[in-house]
Amino acid sequence: GQQVMQIPQYQHVQEGEDFTTYCNSSTTLSNIQWYKQRPGGHPVFLIQLVKSGEVKKQKRLTFQFGEAKKNSSLHITATQTTDVGTYFCAGLNNDMRFGAGTRLTVKP
Amino acid sequence: KAGVTQTPRYLIKTRGQQVTLSCSPISGHRSVSWYQQTPGQGLQFLFEYFSETQRNKGNFPGRFSGRQFSNSRSEMNVSTLELGDSALYLCASSLGQGAPYEQYFGPGTRLTVT
Numbered sequence: 001g002q003q004v005m006q007i008p009q010y011q012h013v014q015e016g017e018d019f020t021t022y023c024n025s026s027t028t029l030s031n032i033q034w035y036k037q038r039p040g041g042h043p044v045f046l047i048q049l050v051k052s053g054e055v056k057k058q059k060r061l062t063f064q065f066g067e068a069k070k071n072s073s074l075h076i077t078a079t080q081t082t083d084v085g086t087y088f089c090a091g092l093n094n095d096m097r098f099g100a101g102t103r104l105t106v107k108p
Numbered sequence: 109k110a111g112v113t114q115t116p117r118y119l120i121k122t123r124g125q126q127v128t129l130s131c132s133p134i135s136g137h138r139s140v141s142w143y144q145q146t147p148g149q150g151l152q153f154l155f156e157y158f159s160e161t162q163r164n165k166g167n168f169p170g171r172f173s174g175r176q177f178s179n180s181r182s183e184m185n186v187s188t189l190e191l192g193d194s195a196l197y198l199c200a201s202s203l204g205q206g207a208p209y210e211q212y213f214g215p216g217t218r219l220t221v222t
Contacts, residue, residue: 033210042198042213043151088151095164096141096211098151 003027004091006099014107019076021102023089030092032065032072037101038085046074046087081106110135112201112214120220126187129217133180133201139163140182141211142174145196154197157182158205186219194221 003026013019023032031050035043047056049065049072056063062075072091076083086101113132121127133140142154153166157176174184180201186193196218200211 035213042215043200043211045210045212048210090151090211095153095156095166097153098143100150 004089004097004099006089006102008102009100010103010105012105012107013079015081016078019079019083019104021074021087021089021104023072023091023099025070025091025093025097027093028069030069032069032092033090033096034063034072034074035088035090035098036085037088041085043088076104079104079106081108112199112212114197114199114214114217116217117215118218118220120222121189122222123189123191125189126185127189127219128183128185129197129199129219131182131184131199131201131214133182133199134212137201137203137212138180139202139205139209140176140180141200141202142182142184143198143200144168145198145216146194151198154184156205163205189221191221194219 005024007022033048034046036046037043047063052069053067054065060077064073084106086103088101089099090096115130139158141156144152154168155162155174156164160176171187176182196216198213198216200213202209202211
């Protein structure tokens with residue numbers, strides 16, 4: 001069945017450093033969505049990528065969808081303490097499959 | 109517009125019992141999906157309902173079931189509870205089924221099985 005792998009599992013950075021999380025699917029995806037879950041909270045939708053090779057930006061966040069639509073990445077430039085949380089990718093094929101998430105901690 | 113609501117927020121049950129969780133989607137949303145979140149397994153897809161019909165189902169045993177009502181509200185039921193069912197159960201609603209609709213998550217129901 002469809003598997004979505006996400007790495008790294010944890011990432012601890014100094015405030016101001018960059019951060020990247022990667023998602024890989026065993027099958028071609030229709031689209032991929034990214035969510036952020038703050039500690040004690042619930043996942044909140046960030047963005048959706050649909051097209052092969054698509055790149056979208058939200059302020060310091062850059063999202064990419066691979067050419068083969070099997071991988072994706074989220075890059076945060078100059079992290080801030082407000083970026084703390086777990087970032088999930090979710091790939092859609094027949095159903096929505098979430099990656100295990102990358103927990104980001106930021107040291108001020 | 110009110111967000112997704114889930115009741116109850118916390119629940120403690122003993123092994124062998126059954127439980128019913130409720131989810132009210134955002135007004136106008138017709139799709140409701142359920143997820144189980146545990147520290148070890150992350151977010152696991154349980155099932156998706158759209159227009160009162162189950163459209164997709166994840167890899168969970170038959171003890172996990174659900175339904176959706178005509179007003180799009182959804183319930184999920186877990187019978188014969190096991191210790192391993194302890195988790196945060198999240199429901200998410202969206203305007204339609206699948207792509208390109210984003211999902212809006214509720215706060216979850218924290219289930220503890222003792």
